Amino acid sequence: MLLGGASAGETQDAAAWLAAIVENSDDAILSKTLEGIITSWNPGAARLFGFSAVEAIGQPITIIIPEERRAEETTIIGKIRQGERVEHFQTVRRRKDGTLVDISLTVSPVRDRKGCIIGASKIARDITETRRAAERQMLLLREMNHRIKNLFALTTGLVTLSARGAGSVEQLKADLSERISSLARAHHLTLPEFGADPAANVTTLRALLEAILAPYDEIVASRVEIHGCDVPVGSGALTSLALLFHELATNAAKYGALSPDGGKLAIHVTTEGKSLTLHWLETAPAKLGGAPEREGFGSHLEQASIRGLRGMIERAWRPEGLAIDIRLPLAQLVS
Incomplete structure (x- = not known):
């Protein structure tokens, strides 16, 4: 034809x-x-x-x-x-x-x-790659939405609870700024690269500790030592861990081994079976104070963080300093 x-x-x-x-x-x-x-x-x-x-x-x-x-x-x-x-x-x-x-x-x-x-x-x-790219994009958008909602809720809670224990506007400003800055440093560790799968995005316990403690350490002579094993930390556990470590670091800077009077902080991490133990030991030239007479906002926030991680925390005021043992399920850390 x-x-x-x-x-x-x-x-x-x-x-x-x-x-x-x-x-x-x-x-x-x-x-x-x-x-x-x-x-x-x-x-x-x-x-x-x-x-x-x-x-x-x-x-x-x-x-x-x-x-x-x-x-x-x-x-x-x-x-x-x-x-x-x-x-x-x-x-x-x-x-x-x-x-x-x-x-x-x-x-x-x-x-x-x-x-x-x-x-x-x-x-x-x-269209396999096209569909996978679309799925990755949707996961990223969901992750961003989830984080933004959590951060707004968390910031609102921090403002409300910090205001209850603040003696002045300046104290409220300082405490709130420190807590939010610590969270920002921690979340920076887990921000996914553009186009990456957020579900696979993790940081490590050591990297998180170093990010939180960096403002309190000395550049010339380090006052912080971190030893032991390292484990991944997923985005699900990040916020609770960041708040917990920030409260411990803040207390050490105000009253303990990281205060201007000088001292040392030694952290040792071990794992056994399905559990992780973090041993936090503060030593200082002067004798550290004992247990607080009443619990403040920091203590409540600390306990809430521990509950969120399904863990346990114990304190002991020893002659050489303050010892804190934190026990956490490994599965909860990588969630």
């Missing part, structure tokens, strides 16, 4: 161009009868689905359709029989090795010289 009054030579040239496009396309291009039998299969289809042309041609199209997706084929054939085209239909197909692949499918009717519909042509494009 001559197209648009073209000569036989021109028609052959057009057919050759079309065949070259189909042969070299990265997309899977195939055709089938109305009964669903494959009649052509380009190299792109072989790469995408794993079947060679010899293996695929003459076989039912269902060799690449998962059992639970067979109804889609019935619907598509119904539209083709009506002369309709199916465009950019996102679905899942099965490769020769049994693995599934996300594809975008365009199906068009194929007509004979009389205009009768005799089959369908299909163009399938692998």
